[in-house]
């Protein structure tokens with residue numbers, strides 16, 4: 001039975017989720033490239049019972065990028081180093097299916113899973129930024145739908161390669177001189193449109209079977225991919241109803257792919273701001289919001305739309321009509337920004353400031369935030385949350401000291417992790433090998449005959 005506990009992840013993104021978090025006095029200005037700082041945050045989160053650390057990524061920068069994106073660690077390297085600096089927290093990293101090779105990805109995340117004792121997760125993304133193509137010697141960034149076709153094939157190969165060896169294949173029988181039992185080895189022999197891999201992978205399965213597969217992308221194509229493959233989805237819809245709808249669609253998609261709705265966990269990204277009163281929380285929100293000028297907010301907004309130049313528009317006019325701009329990038333996000341601007345009749349200034357310092361239902365007293373977290377989970381809008389604090393150290397301190405104790409009191413949080421692997425922490429079952437599953441279903445059919 002699944003417990004009442006609410007699993008949390010924490011975004012490790014340099015100084016924080018806010019574009020100018022680096023200016024906040026509570027954080028080292030060089031946080032995005034300060035490994036000791038990362039270790040400190042990961043260990044603090046681990047001690048607080050946060051289930052996983054989550055590292056986002058991007059493959060293109062320019063002068064308009066978020067400042068701390070200009071100088072940041074590559075996720076695989078960061079997570080490998082954190083694997084030895086931590087003991088129980090899950091380690092989830094973003095890696096693009098559009099700009100990587102499945103065999104290498106299978107080895108990299110498989111190795112982090114082995115080194116960490118089964119704590120790894122891969123956030124498979126299709127990459128939104130057009131400029132990425134130029135960094136990988138390509139003429140053109142693949143179009144949104146094509147990116148998802150490539151992703152489906154890529155993930156199929158990675159998961160297939162992770163099952164190259166049955167769990168008991170490495171017998172290492174010194175007397176008989178057998179290192180491996182080759183009857184328990186599987187060649188994938190995958191030939192696709194975009195990628196091919198023969199296999200086997202030169203790495204066995206892990207303590208959790210396979211790394212946890214995260215997916216981030218909320219368009220129709222993203223939901224279909226998530227339903228087919230994802231163990232967990234990182235979502236960024238802002239309101240309860242929108243997340244409940246997304247969660248329902250993802251779970252329906254999983255069921256349509258022959259999976260259990262309980263085996264895909266939805267994690268909205270949220271940025272809680274805690275105050276002893278609502279006014280104090282609002283003051284903290286304003287303090288963070290004031291870190292950004294309108295000009296910077298326009299640049300930040302532009303990033304979702306492939307660095308579209310919003311500074312060229314009158315800032316107090318209604319949000320401009322953009323046609324298809326942004327649809328090949330962060331599609332689900334840009335579609336939402338356009339829809340909300342239209343529905344609420346917002347000006348460009350309002351949209352930009354809101355994007356740069358988004359407001360959420362999680363600004364307020366500890367009790368209000370705890371109530372809201374529980375409402376979202378019990379109301380079907382979330383299975384857990386990714387905590388994307390605007391300024392990480394201050395945000396994590398407040399959440400740990402004031403919100404988690406309330407959740408503990410109510411039986412919704414425990415500081416000791418469940419089990420040892422990331423799948424255990426998320427109450428996902430051990431990932432059986434596709435060959436074991438196949439053998440089990442063949443035996444059952446034979447027994448029934």
Ligand SMILES: Cc1cc2nc3c(=O)[nH]c(=O)nc-3n(C[C@H](O)[C@H](O)[C@H](O)COP(=O)(O)O)c2cc1C
Nearest residue numbers: 056057125126127128216217218219222236331332
């Ligand atoms: C919540 C969320 C987080 C994402 N995180 C990343 C990321 O860290 N790196 C990245 O390259 N793309 C990231 N993406 C972008 C997706 O990879 C994808 O390219 C883009 O959102 C378009 O897909 P969609 O329209 O299905 O959302 C993220 C998307 C969402 C919705």
